[in-house]
Amino acid sequence: xxxxxxxxxxxxxxxxxxxxxxxxxxxxxxxxxxxxxxxxxxxxxxxxxxxxxxxxxxxxxxxxxxxxxxxxxxxxxxxxxxxxxxxxxxxxxxxxxxxxxxxxxxxxxxxxxxxxxxxxxxxxxxxxxxxxxxxxxxxxxxxxxxxxxxxxxxxxxxxxxxxxxxxxxxxxxxxxxxxxxxxxxxxxxxxxxxxxxxxxxxxxxxxxxxxxxxxxxxxxxxxxxxxxxxxxxxxxxxxxxxxxxxxxxxxxxxxxxxxxxxxxxxxxxxxxxxxxxxxxxxxxxxxxxxxxxxxxxxxxxxxxxxxxxxxxxxxxxxxxxxxxxxxxxxxxxxxxxxxxxxxxxxxxxxxxxxxxxxxxxxxxxxxxxxxxxxxxxxxxxxxxxxxxxxxxxxxxxxxxxxxxxxxxxxxxxxxxxxxxxxxxxxx
Amino acid sequence: xxxxxxxxxxxxxxxxxxxxxxxxxxxxxxxxxxxxxxxxxxxxxxxxxxxxxxxxxxxxxxxxxxxxxxxxxxxxxxxxxxxxxxxxxxxxxxxxxxxxxxxxxxxxxxxxxxxxxxxxxxxxxxxxxxxxxxxxxxxxxxxxxxxxxxxxxxxxxxxxxxxxxxxxxxxxxxxxxxxxxxxxxxxxxxxxxxxxxxxxxxxxxxxxxxxxxxxxxxxxxxxxxxxxxxxxxxxxxxxxxxxxxxxxxxxxxxxxxxxxxxxxxxxxxxxxxxxxxxxxxxxxxxxxxxxxxxxxxxxxxxxxxxxxxxxxx
Numbered sequence: 001x002x003x004x005x006x007x008x009x010x011x012x013x014x015x016x017x018x019x020x021x022x023x024x025x026x027x028x029x030x031x032x033x034x035x036x037x038x039x040x041x042x043x044x045x046x047x048x049x050x051x052x053x054x055x056x057x058x059x060x061x062x063x064x065x066x067x068x069x070x071x072x073x074x075x076x077x078x079x080x081x082x083x084x085x086x087x088x089x090x091x092x093x094x095x096x097x098x099x100x101x102x103x104x105x106x107x108x109x110x111x112x113x114x115x116x117x118x119x120x121x122x123x124x125x126x127x128x129x130x131x132x133x134x135x136x137x138x139x140x141x142x143x144x145x146x147x148x149x150x151x152x153x154x155x156x157x158x159x160x161x162x163x164x165x166x167x168x169x170x171x172x173x174x175x176x177x178x179x180x181x182x183x184x185x186x187x188x189x190x191x192x193x194x195x196x197x198x199x200x201x202x203x204x205x206x207x208x209x210x211x212x213x214x215x216x217x218x219x220x221x222x223x224x225x226x227x228x229x230x231x232x233x234x235x236x237x238x239x240x241x242x243x244x245x246x247x248x249x250x251x252x253x254x255x256x257x258x259x260x261x262x263x264x265x266x267x268x269x270x271x272x273x274x275x276x277x278x279x280x281x282x283x284x285x286x287x288x289x290x291x292x293x294x295x296x297x298x299x300x301x302x303x304x305x306x307x308x309x310x311x312x313x314x315x316x317x318x319x320x321x322x323x324x325x326x327x328x329x330x331x332x333x334x335x336x337x338x339x340x341x342x343x344x345x346x347x348x349x350x351x352x353x354x355x356x357x358x359x360x361x362x363x364x365x366x367x368x369x370x371x372x373x374x375x376x377x378x379x380x381x382x383x384x385x386x387x388x389x390x391x392x393x394x395x396x397x398x399x400x401x402x403x404x405x406x407x408x409x410x411x412x413x414x415x416x417x418x419x420x421x422x423x424x425x426x427x
Numbered sequence: 428x429x430x431x432x433x434x435x436x437x438x439x440x441x442x443x444x445x446x447x448x449x450x451x452x453x454x455x456x457x458x459x460x461x462x463x464x465x466x467x468x469x470x471x472x473x474x475x476x477x478x479x480x481x482x483x484x485x486x487x488x489x490x491x492x493x494x495x496x497x498x499x500x501x502x503x504x505x506x507x508x509x510x511x512x513x514x515x516x517x518x519x520x521x522x523x524x525x526x527x528x529x530x531x532x533x534x535x536x537x538x539x540x541x542x543x544x545x546x547x548x549x550x551x552x553x554x555x556x557x558x559x560x561x562x563x564x565x566x567x568x569x570x571x572x573x574x575x576x577x578x579x580x581x582x583x584x585x586x587x588x589x590x591x592x593x594x595x596x597x598x599x600x601x602x603x604x605x606x607x608x609x610x611x612x613x614x615x616x617x618x619x620x621x622x623x624x625x626x627x628x629x630x631x632x633x634x635x636x637x638x639x640x641x642x643x644x645x646x647x648x649x650x651x652x653x654x655x656x657x658x659x660x661x662x663x664x665x666x667x668x669x670x671x672x673x674x675x676x677x678x679x680x681x682x683x684x685x686x687x688x689x690x691x692x693x694x695x696x697x698x699x700x701x702x703x704x705x706x707x708x709x710x711x712x713x714x715x716x717x718x719x720x721x722x723x724x725x726x727x728x729x730x731x732x733x734x735x736x737x738x739x740x
Binding site: 059062063065066067069070088089091092186195196246247248249250251256259260264384385387388391394395396398399402404 | 681
């Protein structure tokens with residue numbers, strides 16, 4: 001009898017191992033997916049689907065997806081694709097309307113996704129995945145500085161208007177200069193000069209704010225439509241901001257920006273933030289300014305306010321053999337329950353109902369700013385050769401804003417070399 | 428008794444066994460040849476094959492298009508390609524001589540016994556064992572203008588803050604200095620080993636003949652070390668041609684393309700621009716460049732051997 005029970009136990013254990021379905025998931029590495037990982041055992045328990053996660057830095061996610069996903073083969077059942085790369089991978093992914101209905105979790109209605117984000121996963125008139133986070137430019141300003149009575153009085157005496165959250169570029173420059181020149185902060189402005197995609201975002205932000213698009217789809221082709229004079233003005237203004245930026249601003253990526261804003265005793269006055277990173281800025285163990293930040297929509301340039309979008313979509317490769325299980329995982333991830341919990345954990349999902357949940361209005365002040373920014377959402381141009389164009393923009397943008405080259409010449413180089421890339425690509 | 432075989436049969440058997448004997452070495456070598464072909468030769472041939480295609484990485488083999496030498500022509504017309512080659516060669520011709528100089532000086536200095544000599548010699552080797560990616564990270568943080576220890580020291584000495592990795596010239600210098608720091612002990616290791624193998628009698632004979640330090644160095648030490656020096660240079664050149672991770676984490680090729688070495692640009696072509704054919708063409712170019720360096724140095728080394736033999740005769 002004892003022997004029979006032991007054999008039965010082994011058989012059951014073996015059967016459960018064999019029957020458990022496993023999905024391979026490729027995540028990008030930031031606070032949002034890392035937070036989600038805490039709850040994945042619950043999903044595994046509820047569905048019997050084992051989730052095998054690989055989490056990599058965004059450039060490596062791109063590389064891995066390029067190498068590991070094709071029309072006939074995939075190493076992953078679910079991949080996260082940054083919105084800029086959607087055109088490149090769209091033909092390899094299963095359109096959302098073909099995703100299964102879900103056995104344990106209900107299929108997510110795409111209309112639950114904030115409208116400004118839903119566009120991210122659209123390509124060639126199809127929704128080819130589900131936008132999963134609510135990432136777009138939100139502005140951070142140091143509350144302790146703008147509310148300081150002495151600074152308020154000094155600033156008003158010098159500039160003739162009240163110190164406050166910058167509403168315009170000029171106000172941002174004036175206030176940043178005031179704090180920087182008086183040695184109150186290490187940086188009046190925190191630029192982003194890291195990877196090509198981020199620098200491209202900054203350039204597009206400035207160009208849009210000065211009233212010009214860079215590349216648009218015209219008659220089915222990506223076409224250079226930039227107004228050089230306006231683009232140069234945008235670059236010249238950023239050059240002014242660089243002069244009030246912390247030392248080392250020429251190479252500041254996310255790590256350096258966070259260190260300058262949160263760990264430097266003087267800190268930085270104002271800068272944009274991706275909402276995915278807010279959790280770190282508001283963590284008192286990591287940040288000297290936790291609880292001292294005001295969040296708002298970006299300040300307006302001469303042509304208005306723009307908030308650059310940087311959202312990720314989750315996609316199921318056409319070649320996946322576990323499409324239904326992968327879809328089940330997404331339905332769980334994008335469900336209201338999980339999305340609300342993710343908001344509680346200071347991350348930003350794409351669901352409107354979670355982001356606008358009145359329970360969070362007081363404790364999560366950035367949510368209102370995100371909602372406001374979404375009114376001004378602007379996307380970076382999307383086309384297959386975007387990586388080449390990003391490199392060109394990064395190279396000459398940084399040369400222009402750091403004074404290594406006149407902005408006018410830098411912009412001309414951007415225009416000439418971008419034209420060349422588009423021509424060689426056959427557009 | 429007819430147990431004797433006819434002559435024709437015997438002849439046939441002899442011929443067959445002779446054939447088998449001639450075939451045997453090839454059969455024994457076959458597994459090794461197959462492995463060498465699969466591991467060493469096939470990837471090169473495949474890379475050559477890929478370099479003749481326009482092959483978008485994410486679209487798989489189905490959409491590739493034969494372009495012949497098109498990728499090579501496109502590279503020749505690409506200013507960024509020439510810039511990356513120039514930077515790569517600059518990196519090699521600046522870093523390696525300095526590493527050689529440091530390694531040689533340290534080998535000469537430590538080629539004697541003193542208290543703690545073994546510990547000192549062992550400690551000097553530490554940077555070589557540093558992972559390149561960690562070395563890059565460490566240098567990136569050390570050179571951080573605001574929090575880095577180097578600037579902290581300079582500021583205390585009254586120097587202005589320098590954004591080492593933000594300026595094209597200093598960023599290029601920084602990646603070279605990082606390489607020198609990490610790899611000069613490699614030169615030391617090889618040269619010290621060779622130095623200890625020089626017969627002491629030769630040195631003593633030279634001393635008896637009145638040769639001073641510099642004369643011994645010029646006429647004995649350097650010529651005797653020359654084969655090792657050439658081998659060390661060759662190994663370092665091959666290694667330096669492939670340098671990637673440390674530069675990638677330090678600067679990602681920037682600012683602008685001031686540190687976009689050949690290997691970084693190859694990676695960018697393959698995984699950034701998805702142009703596998705172009706990246707393969709660059710890889711083939713790099714292979715040819717390595718062979719040119721290797722042949723030049725090996726020939727030089729062989730000519731030294733011939734001279735030595737002649738001298739011996």
